[in-house]
Amino acid sequence: xxxxxxxxxxxxxxxxxxxxxxxxxxxxxxxxxxxxxxxxxxxxxxxxxxxxxxxxxxxxxxxxxxxxxxxxxxxxxxxxxxxxxxxxxxxxxxxxxxxxxxxxxxxxxxxxxxxxxxxxxxxxxxxxxxxxxxxxxxxxxxxxxxxxxxxxxxxxxxxxxxxxxxxxxxxxxxxxxxxxxxxxxxxxxxxxxxxxxxxxxxxxxxxxxxxxxxxxxxxxxxxxxxxxxxxxxxxxxxxxxxxxxxxxxxxxxxxxxxxxxxxxxxxxxxxxxxxxxxxxxxxxxxxxxxxxx
Numbered sequence: 253x254x255x256x257x258x259x260x261x262x263x264x265x266x267x268x269x270x271x272x273x274x275x276x277x278x279x280x281x282x283x284x285x286x287x288x289x290x291x292x293x294x295x296x297x298x299x300x301x302x303x304x305x306x307x308x309x310x311x312x313x314x315x316x317x318x319x320x321x322x323x324x325x326x327x328x329x330x331x332x333x334x335x336x337x338x339x340x341x342x343x344x345x346x347x348x349x350x351x352x353x354x355x356x357x358x359x360x361x362x363x364x365x366x367x368x369x370x371x372x373x374x375x376x377x378x379x380x381x382x383x384x385x386x387x388x389x390x391x392x393x394x395x396x397x398x399x400x401x402x403x404x405x406x407x408x409x410x411x412x413x414x415x416x417x418x419x420x421x422x423x424x425x426x427x428x429x430x431x432x433x434x435x436x437x438x439x440x441x442x443x444x445x446x447x448x449x450x451x452x453x454x455x456x457x458x459x460x461x462x463x464x465x466x467x468x469x470x471x472x473x474x475x476x477x478x479x480x481x482x483x484x485x486x487x488x489x490x491x492x493x494x495x496x497x498x499x500x501x502x503x504x505x506x507x508x509x510x511x512x513x514x515x516x517x518x519x520x521x522x523x524x525x526x527x528x529x530x531x532x533x534x535x536x537x538x539x540x541x542x543x544x545x
Contacts, residue, residue: 260434261314261349261394265299268390273301273310275391276345276374280308297329309333309342315353316438317488321499322346322355323362327369344371349397350438351377385411389419393431396439405440409448417453426454430461493525501532501541512538515545 265272270282280303288296299312311333313326330344348354354375362369376384376397384398385408395412396405409432416428429452436445455461494516498508508516519525528541535541 260431261347261391262298264391264393264431265312268388269299269301271388271390272299272312273303275387275394276310276312276347276372278303278308278310278343278345279306280310281305297333300333307340309337309340311342311344313344313346314349315346316349318353318355319492320355320357321496322358324499326371327362330369330371345374346371347374347376349376349394381408384408385415389415389428392416393428393435396432396436405436406448409436413452422454426452426456426458427460429453429455430458433461490520490522490525493522493529494519497525497529497532500529501538504532505536505538505541508538512542515542519545 261272266285269285273282283302283304286300286302286309288298288300297311298314301310301312303310311326311329313322313329315322319325326344326346330342333342333344346358346360348358358373360371360373362371376394377399379398381395381399381404384395385392387395392412392415396408399408412432413429416425420428429449433445433449433452433455436448439445440448449455497516498513502508516528519528531541
């Protein structure tokens with residue numbers, strides 16, 4: 253699953269947030285989208301909605317790749333949101349787009365010595381194809397992620413096309429098909445995805461299709477370059493090591509200054525970052541940890 257999936261879904265949700273709320277199955281009705289930039293933490297939550305009847309806050313995280321720190325992050329966001337909007341209750345939901353994002357550590361519960369936190373986990377591939385095909389038009393491209401591994405994926409796309417041609421304005425159909433192609437590329441080989449989507453009206457001329465290829469999101473898959481895939485995996489490991497280093501060191505020392513964060517970001521060697529992770533145990537400050545960098 254491509255990590256850019258998260259951003260595409262957030263954009264889809266921005267256009268039709270009520271439909272994503274329905275997908276999650278929340279008890280309350282969608283009221284409005286709330287800002288996610290009010291937190292004094294390194295990263296911000298993906299989506300936050302205000303619901304009504306009854307009043308509540310819905311916090312949504314979307315994951316397309318495995319993140320072993322997900323429990324910690326979603327709990328951190330939840331605590332800040334709970335303080336921010338109290339006494340309105342906060343419900344946190346994690347949407348996993350692909351089995352590649354799954355982990356045995358993701359149980360919907362975080363048990364600590366002095367606290368207990370529970371959140372909802374929505375694994376799209378565990379839901380039936382029919383549920384996917386019944387999604388509102390705004391998030392219908394996600395239907396190809398439902399029942400992942402099905403041999404009926406071509407039929408699923410045919411039925412998606414039928415709905416798009418019937419319900420979507422002609423000038424918007426190309427963008428819709430481009431999103432279907434994008435998510436389909438996470439389920440089958442990209443060459444197969446292209447063949448399945450062959451002839452989709454307006455797809456290749458759509459803004460979304462051009463953006464996907466201009467940003468190189470599918471370029472490596474399209475070309476089938478193993479080198480590009482390997483480099484992408486290595487880059488992801490380095491970025492994850494940086495994030496883990498900052499998180500662990502922050503717990504022991506304090507939040508890093510901008511200059512210290514810049515020094516960490518300058519380290520592009522995975523083995524060096526792993527050395528720094530081990531060094532956290534024996535050092536007592538950021539300056540001591542980053543000495544020589």
